[in-house]
Amino acid sequence: MRTETVLPPRHHTGGRGRRVFTAVATTLGTVVVVAVSVRHAVVFFTGGVGTEVWPHQGHHRDMVLITVGVVVALAGLLLPGAPSAPRPPAPSRPAAVVALVVLTSALVVDVSKTATLGxxxxxxxxxYGLSNQYAGMLPVAGLAGTVLGSLLWGSLVDRLGVRRTLLLSTLGFISTSICGSMPTFEGNLVMCWLMGLAVGGLMPVVFSALTALVRPSQVPAVGSLIAGIATAGGYLLASQSAALLAPDHGWRSLWLVGAFTGGLLLLVLPLVPGTCDTAVRGAPDTALSSLAGHRQHRLHTFYGFMAGLMALGVLTWVPTVLRSSGAAGGAWEGLLAGQSWVALPVAVVLALALRHSAPQYCARVLALGGGIALVLFGLVILTGQQGWALTVSLTATVLFSNAMVASVVPMSSIHYASSIRGRGLGRIAGASKLGGLVGPLALATLVGAPAGFFVVSLLVGSGSVVAGIVMGARRPRHGRVGAS
Structure with missing residues (x-):
């Protein structure tokens, strides 16, 4: 009769060493990045160096130190983790509410950086003595960074978990605040692209964590509300910073203040519970192949692209079109100026609708309504009508397009298995930002005249209608992409 020798379990000393290295490298890199960035901003705001001779001689040294700090923190955060710990208990209701506030604050930071560009x-x-055309490369660089950031951070959150990815993104945001010290416009383009890369992926990270904090049936409603609050809050943060800082400290202050806002966000990140990590890393990673070829994922990605194309692509040219058509003054000026404020009440109404209706139905209504409103608005511009027809068609277009952007990622988050949720949502968020990036560039030659804008509104509006028709045509059999 054979006997087998039972060996004692091995102690994972390598895992302990990885934990120590991760903790030391992450802490050291974080301290260096925050300390140097905040000191750099303090010197600027307190007048240690006159703003008329800024950037000062020490900014090259500070840039080197920040770069070293980021590299050290990256080495700690990207190192494969130690053997997985037991799943932490679900957070209490107050802890979940606090975590939702922290995640909303992260999205506010995301939106504020995009709004600061203007x-x-x-x-x-x-x-710098720039022409309008050349200066327009700055928002292009920033938006291009956000597109890539959505894809990058969506992939990282599946690998690293929510808390590590949030820390990494926040460090990127703090470190790129030194964009305010770039001596050349070309340097600003590079730093603006890096800033977009750092904060552009917060949306898939936040909504991956959201699935661990609220019931699945509540994710679309709560997520749409968070998106609306973040849009209004981000614009408020950017506009108030400009009103308070720019008159005395100039445009550079609007970038350098990011060291303080990012530092505040860093302080509250520990309030995000560990269950957010296990929610996105707990399932086996076997569904990635389903993501690339799944019909529902392709439909959501197309829907996201059309939402971005309408809200950020077409509406960017509305002031130009209105002026070229002879419309001057009126309610549309205040409406366009307050687009971000409109997002909050729209999000509240949308959240209430999502609590009582299926997400696919709401998505279809928004896309159909937005497409029809845009076509009617183009027709109003073509015929030169003024008054209520112009106001109603423009208002409807703004409301529907903002609702589409606010809802596309939350409504899609429930359709992905946990192991691929970050990547799926990252691609959808990236598609919406890609629509906002390529829209103004691709449509620039067509929207200069009312007839050209009508053609654009007809094409884009038809695309939105198609997205609405196919969005809810067929639900996944098991409700989730990649679910086994």
């Missing part, structure tokens, strides 16, 4: 451009054009 406030820094006037001062930057004046200082």
């Amino acid at each position: 406030f820094v451009l006037p001062g930057m054009r004046e200082e």
